[in-house]
Amino acid sequence: MTDRTWEGDRREGYALCQPPQGRNPTVSATGVFWYDGAGERRRPSTGHREAHGMDHADHVALIRGGVPGPGGTWADLGAGAGAFTLALADLIGAGGRITAIDRDERALRQLATALAAHFPAVTVRPLVADYTRPLDLPPLDGIVAANTLHFLPPPTRETALTLIHAALRPGGRLIVVEYNIARGNPWVPHPFTYDTWETMARQAGFVGTRLLARRPSRTLPLSSWQSPRARA
Ligand SMILES: C[S@@+](CC[C@H](N)C(=O)[O-])C[C@H]1O[C@@H](n2cnc3c(N)ncnc32)[C@H](O)[C@@H]1O
Numbered sequence: 418m419t420d421r422t423w424e425g426d427r428r429e430g431y432a433l434c435q436p437p438q439g440r441n442p443t444v445s446a447t448g449v450f451w452y453d454g455a456g457e458r459r460r461p462s463t464g465h466r467e468a469h470g471m472d473h474a475d476h477v478a479l480i481r482g483g484v485p486g487p488g489g490t491w492a493d494l495g496a497g498a499g500a501f502t503l504a505l506a507d508l509i510g511a512g513g514r515i516t517a518i519d520r521d522e523r524a525l526r527q528l529a530t531a532l533a534a535h536f537p538a539v540t541v542r543p544l545v546a547d548y549t550r551p552l553d554l555p556p557l558d559g560i561v562a563a564n565t566l567h568f569l570p571p572p573t574r575e576t577a578l579t580l581i582h583a584a585l586r587p588g589g590r591l592i593v594v595e596y597n598i599a600r601g602n603p604w605v606p607h608p609f610t611y612d613t614w615e616t617m618a619r620q621a622g623f624v625g626t627r628l629l630a631r632r633p634s635r636t637l638p639l640s641s642w643q644s645p646r647a648r649a
């Protein structure tokens with residue numbers, strides 16, 4: 418990864434959910450690229466601006482391979498304004514249940530509005546919380562963690578993975594969407610490559626980790642990975 422790539426990242430403003438301090442405070446945190454609006458368009462199916470230079474169909478495509486079928490009880494960690502909650506809701510459909518967790522209450526209000534508008538048959542519970550601490554969740558069939566684990570420094574990340582593993586039913590699965598890079602920057606402070614993820618997941622007790630999808634993003638290459646929890 419070259420420094421030039423990092424410069425590109427800074428110019429385009431990756432941190433759509435945690436605006437760098439002092440940057441344009443009038444822009445909402447809902448997937449708006451506030452440094453450089455080039456390429457913004459509307460999502461055809463949700464009416465929301467694209468996030469990460471992608472639209473709703475791209476989000477669905479990234480996680481589709483890890484979602485076994487309709488229904489189920491899921492959580493979206495660091496859900497933000499709901500780009501991947503919308504994708505998950507699209508995939509699990511009516512009867513599915515999602516707890517959308519974020520410490521950003523305003524983002525979760527936006528998420529709730531978007532989900533109610535586009536997937537009213539999916540039960541969504543917004544939960545303002547820090548997912549690195551124990552949470553009161555039902556046993557989960559699956560967890561999505563998209564563009565959020567890279568905010569956790571290694572010791573906290575390992576603690577979170579232990580909690581995530583414990584929150585899943587045997588045979589449940591964790592879907593991670595991350596930039597497949599090794600060096601951090603102010604907006605993606607603690608990234609990890611897919612190879613590193615395989616090791617981290619195994620150490621946390623997950624089995625059969627596999628790469629689901631890759632997508633070149635406008636900023637950095639984005640990938641999704643699935644790590645199932647072993648059956649009892
Ligand atoms: C870059 S945004 C990603 C949002 C969404 N998953 C997406 O891909 O569009 C990262 C989100 O993780 C949340 N987050 C980071 N650390 C968290 C923590 N420990 N507990 C809860 N939310 C956290 C932030 O508040 C932010 O909304």
